[in-house]
Amino acid sequence: MEIFNEKIVRMIRLYLSGAISEEERQELKFWVEESEGNRRFFEEMKEEGRFAEEFPEFCRIDMEKGWRRFERQIQRERYYLWRRVLKYVAVAVIPVMIGVAIWILNREEEIENRVISEVIEPGQVKATLVLPGGTTLALKGMKQEEIEVGEGLKAKRTSGGLVYDSGIDGKEEKLQYSVLKIPRGGEFHLTLSDGTSVMLNSATNLEYPVRFGKEERKVYLDGEAYFEVKKDSARPFYVEIEGMQVRVYGTSFNVNTRKGNDIQTVLVEGEVSIKLPHSTKEYMLSPGKLARFDRGSGKIEIKSVNVQQYVAWTKGIFTFEEESLEQIMNTLSLWYDVDVFYQTESVKHLHFSGHLGRYKEIQDILDAITEATGVKFTIKERIIIVTK
Known part of the structure; x- marks a missing residue:
């Protein structure tokens, strides 16, 4: 299980670091034995080491050592408990265990049948690319190959996304635009012609030129995307969203337009500004800040946040x-x-x-x-x- 409350996380952290009290240890032991889901959560905590990278509360803990210690303690207590119980009820247990075994087998068959009929897999890498001329390509189960994305322009299809040729920007007056459409149940990684990296979440559309012009770099977003923008002091990078514009100065940030009536922009590194149509005012963001734009009221609120909460989906x-x-x-x-x-x-x-x-x-x-x-x-x- 991967959903948990603050108290359980704190006790697990204390136990695995060896600083837990006896009272807390007993409480944690009872919680682990309370359900298979709780025990499964422990196992996932042990296996998913990436949590330590993304969430500081899991750092500096010897997960394997602590887990083995915890398992040994529970097994010892179970062993002594069962020795005392079996001493008195061995005869009665035999028919009961036969009944339990039959019930377990039937239950496992029910679960297996349910899983086979109702498994819903997570999203995967897939997208639809609309080329400048209107041709549509389905990008799923991609092979390593080059495709033509504009007149004389190529991009490489990879296992995770699409990479446009670099070093071709600034040569064309009339821009040719493509649209990348990520469906529900999909995600996709795009590298633009200037080297900017974009991770697109499900139900997201991004419109962009196959190569940027001489004055600026501008893309149009509807949905959620994480950008790592290539620095270019001569050509600012803009993300246009309905009712709002993000100006980028070379940075990493996340934009999400799917939070009800809000648009959320979270800055991880660098510097961006938020600007509204028909206004000259720019709202500057520093790393660790979130700008929430209410499309209904037209107001912008800026506050400090834990950025990992907003970009963990990319990991x-x-x-x-x-x-x-x-x-x-x-x-x-x-x-x-x-x-x-x-x-x-x-x-x-x-x-x-x-x-x-x-x-x-x-x-x-x-x-x-x-x-x-x-x-x-x-x-x-x-x-x-x-x-x-």
Whole structure:
């Protein structure tokens, strides 16, 4: 399980670092034995070392050593407990165990049948490319090869995306535009002709020139994308969004237009500014800042944030911090290409935090949410029904 509360994380961190109290150790032991989901969370904590890179709270912990110590302690206590119990009830246990074994076999068969019929895989690398002349190419299961993307212009298809030829910018007066469309259940990596890297999330469109002009570099975004812009002091880089413009000075940042009525811009490194149409005012961002533009009121709010929460999706992790179940399910529906139906409207407003693996089957994530909140999910084809 990858969804958890602050207290559990703190106790795990203390235990694996050897600084946990006896009372906390007992509480943690009971929590691990409480459900298979809790034990699975421990296993994933041990296996997913990338958490230590992205989330500082997992750093400087000897995960393997601590896990082995924890397992040995639980196994010893179970061993002595079972010795005492079996001493008195060995005769009674035999028929009970036969019954349990039959139940387990039947249960495993039920689970296997359910999984076979209802597995929903995570998103994958796929996109549709609309060339300047209107020709459409499906970019999925790509082979290493070159394709023609404009008159005399080529790009290389790779296993993860599309890389445009470099060193060809600034030679053309009339720009030729392509549109890259990422469907629900997809993601894609694009390297523009100037060397700028763009990671595009599901349900995202990016319009861009196959090679930039002499004065500026400008792209048009609808959806979510993470940019690493190549520095070029002679030609500023702009990201145009409906109702807003981001000016880039050579930097790394994330833009998301799918947060309801808001547009969120988060700066990881460098410098960007936010500018509204018909206004000369620029709102400057420094690293670690988020600019939230409310399209309804036209106001911009800037605040400090943990940027990892907003860019972890590019590293294969969902992060939710006090988000509503409705917001979380909206994110999952885009990535897994499913629809969500709420039989109980009140559950939409439940708020909690969690870290979820982005490349897991959706059933694993739904099981984790169920164990953390009690909310239940039923999958019918590609529709998720939510009940309390």
